[in-house]
Amino acid sequence: MATINWYKFSSPTVFYPLAGRLIPWFAAAAALLTLVGLYIGFFVAPTDYQQGEAYRIIFIHVPAAWMSMFIYVVMAVYAGLGLILNTRLSSMMAAALAPTGALFTFIALWTGAFWGKPMWGAWWVWDARLTSELILLFLYIGFMSLYAAIDEPRRAARASGLLALVGVVNVPIIYFSVRWWNTLHQGASISFTSAPTMAATMVTAMLIMALAFWTYTIAVVLARVRCEILERERHSEWVTEMLDSGE
Amino acid sequence: MSEFFAMGGYGFYVWGAYGVTALLLAAEVIAVVRRRRSLLVRLGRMKRMVTEVQVEDETKA
Numbered sequence: 001m002a003t004i005n006w007y008k009f010s011s012p013t014v015f016y017p018l019a020g021r022l023i024p025w026f027a028a029a030a031a032l033l034t035l036v037g038l039y040i041g042f043f044v045a046p047t048d049y050q051q052g053e054a055y056r057i058i059f060i061h062v063p064a065a066w067m068s069m070f071i072y073v074v075m076a077v078y079a080g081l082g083l084i085l086n087t088r089l090s091s092m093m094a095a096a097l098a099p100t101g102a103l104f105t106f107i108a109l110w111t112g113a114f115w116g117k118p119m120w121g122a123w124w125v126w127d128a129r130l131t132s133e134l135i136l137l138f139l140y141i142g143f144m145s146l147y148a149a150i151d152e153p154r155r156a157a158r159a160s161g162l163l164a165l166v167g168v169v170n171v172p173i174i175y176f177s178v179r180w181w182n183t184l185h186q187g188a189s190i191s192f193t194s195a196p197t198m199a200a201t202m203v204t205a206m207l208i209m210a211l212a213f214w215t216y217t218i219a220v221v222l223a224r225v226r227c228e229i230l231e232r233e234r235h236s237e238w239v240t241e242m243l244d245s246g247e
Numbered sequence: 248m249s250e251f252f253a254m255g256g257y258g259f260y261v262w263g264a265y266g267v268t269a270l271l272l273a274a275e276v277i278a279v280v281r282r283r284r285s286l287l288v289r290l291g292r293m294k295r296m297v298t299e300v301q302v303e304d305e306t307k308a
Contacts, residue, residue, distance in 0.1 A: 042251075047255070052255045052256070052257060053254040053255035053256075053257050053261060054254070054255075054257035054260055054261060056254070056261055057260065057261060057264045057265075060264065060265060060268050061264070064268070099275070100275065103271055103272075103275055106271070107267075107268050107271060110264065110267055110268070111264040111267075111268060114260045114261075114263045114264040115260065115264065117260060118257055118260050216272065220275060220276065220279055223279045223280075223283065224279050224282075226283070227279070227282050227283050227286055230286055230287075230290065231286065234290055234293070239290070240294065243290055243291065243294055244294075
């Protein structure tokens with residue numbers, strides 16, 4: 001049986017060139033999936049009988065909201081690994097994920113406002129779903145500020161890592177808020193336990209856009225973690241050698 | 248065509264949502280690309296300074 005040494009990939013020296021090779025593939029996949037997803041979303045999926053054309057915001061709103069939660073969990077896992085195993089790359093990954101997570105949280109709130117205004121008559125309501133998503137945005141901002149405020153990288157990683165871990169409790173609160181409380185926000189259109197309550201082409205467009213956002217996130221985060229690696233390891237020999245070789 | 252952009256009267260909301268999303272994602276990509284470029288310039292400058300100091304040391308010695 002072939003054994004893969006997974007620890008090898010936690011070394012920035014190995015991960016840096018690997019990430020560099022993966023970025024173009026994920027970027028191309030993101031572009032292609034976006035084109036296909038938007039085509040189906042705007043030209044194939046039918047008009048909603050209740051909401052007219054306004055519902056088409058769903059194709060970016062729901063995937064962005066999913067990403068905002070997924071990225072937070074992945075970030076917290078990396079932060080946790082960094083705290084337990086003390087691997088350098090883990091905290092760099094957590095730091096690289098945070099800005100994209102914050103961005104998708106903002107997009108979820110923004111597109112939600114542009115959907116809420118025509119449907120509910122309000123840009124914003126203090127509903128459990130909306131409020132917990134806003135708290136998620138503050139958690140991301142808190143994580144990034146704390147990381148940036150402490151000069152010593154290891155201490156910065158520890159402090160912000162703890163914050164990321166504590167904040168994880170907010171994610172199930174967001175997800176289940178529409179069930180636990182009587183919210184204005186509608187319930188899940190897709191769940192693991194029941195058939196989707198939307199037309200098949202609508203679901204397809206939404207899932208393809210979710211994949212597009214996933215691949216986009218991977219490409220951007222890999223590019224950002226490469227910057228983190230270069231900044232933190234700039235005095236090490238392998239970075240000097242790589243710069244010498246003209247990369 | 249104009250019917251498509253009107254989005255059944257919801258054009259402002261649909262394009263307001265999509266437009267800002269596209270703008271923000273594009274801005275993020277540009278920010279990461281710029282960060283990498285300026286970082287490489289800075290590292291290159293740092294390296295040249297180190298080499299110059301080494302050369303000076305050698306000529307003194």
